[in-house]
Amino acid sequence: MPELPEVETVRRRLLHGLHGEGAVRGARIVIVDVVDPAVVRSGALQRLVGRRVVDVTRRAKWxxxxxxxxxxxxxxxxxxxxxxxxxxxxxxSARFVRLRLFLDDGRCLVFTDPRRFGHVDVTDDANSLFADLGPEPLDAAFTAAALAARLRGRRAIKATLIDQRVVAGLGNIYADEALHRAGIDPRRSTLSLTTIEIHALHRAIQEVLYGGIAAAEKELAWRYESRTAASPFSVYERAGLPCLRCGTTLASTSVAGRLTVWCPHCQR
Ligand SMILES: [Zn+2]
Structure with missing residues (x-):
């Protein structure tokens, strides 16, 4: 599942162009072709006809x-x-096409989705879609104190981190990666974390996300389709393999219904 770094990479590709694929900013939409109507969650796609794309932004995974x-x-x-x-x-010729936006410069923005869970909304008020989301983990406003203020309750810290109301865009992969980097056992009660641990966790969240963006941009990101590139991850899908830091065999369990991998030695 794409998480924040992969979505951010798509955003940058659309905004600036990447690896020879041109940007969409500045192009005018001339034809909207809804190939699969199920992809439209709300709004009228034809409202986009004649409009020029002026910016591409990301909020969590939107x-x-x-x-x-x-x-x-x-x-x-x-x-x-x-x-x-x-x-x-x-x-x-593209496969699994759900939506096509033909542009005035002879190109086409194509939304593909093999499993059809993705969706689009056409709206004047995008923020209303994001009302329940917590802060963006890479925003300047997301300080260690801001994180601390949101870490409440007795549930496992892993479960808290993947709650989109606490931090937006952090999913199963990067929650495990951040907890490993910070040396925190994912099963720990959220309110048991010390101030020092919260600072370490805050730094770790930003480091693994920036690392993920860099890896995705270099196309080292582990693609959910072809897992041929070397994994850029420390713990994700590495249960039973040695910890990259200490060599201890990585353990796995289920936290909040999600597979969770951690190092029993490094993470306390
Ligand atoms: Zn370890």
Whole structure:
């Protein structure tokens, strides 16, 4: 499942272009082709016709295409969604296409999604979709104190971290990675964390996310389709393998219904 770093990489690709794939910013949408109507959660896609894309932003795992009018396209990639800009001539050959936005420069923005969990909203008020989300972990406002203020209750710290109301965009992979980096046992009660541990966790969250973005941009990110590249992760899907820091065999359990991997030696 794409998490914040992978979604941020898609955003940057659409905004600036990446690896030879051009940016969508500045292009005008001339035809909207809803290939799979189930992908539309709310709004009228045809409102986008004639609009120019002026910005691409991310909130948690949503990507918003802003236009030269109030109307915006908000995309949630969910498990397997992806957005690519291709030549219009190639827009028919892409697989698992759910939505196509033909652009005035002969290209096409294609939303693909093999498993069809992704969806789009067309709205003037994207923020209303994000009302329940916690702070962005890479925003300047997300300080250690801001994190501390949100760490409440007795549930496992892993369960707290993947709660989108606590921190937006942190999922199963990067929660495990951050806890390993911070040396904190994922099963610990949230309120048992000391101030020093919260500071370490705050730093670890930002470090693993920035590391994830760098890896995704270098296309080292472990693709959910082809797991051929070396894994950039320390614990994710490494249960039973040696800890990269101390060599202890990594343990796994279920926390909040999610597979959780940790090092019994490094994480206390
Ligand atoms: Zn270890």
């Amino acid at each position: 990507i918003t295409l802003h236009t030269d009018a109030a109307v915006k396209l908000v995309v949630h990639l969910k498990m397997t969604g992806d957005l690519h800009v291709v030549d219009a001539a190639d827009a028919n």
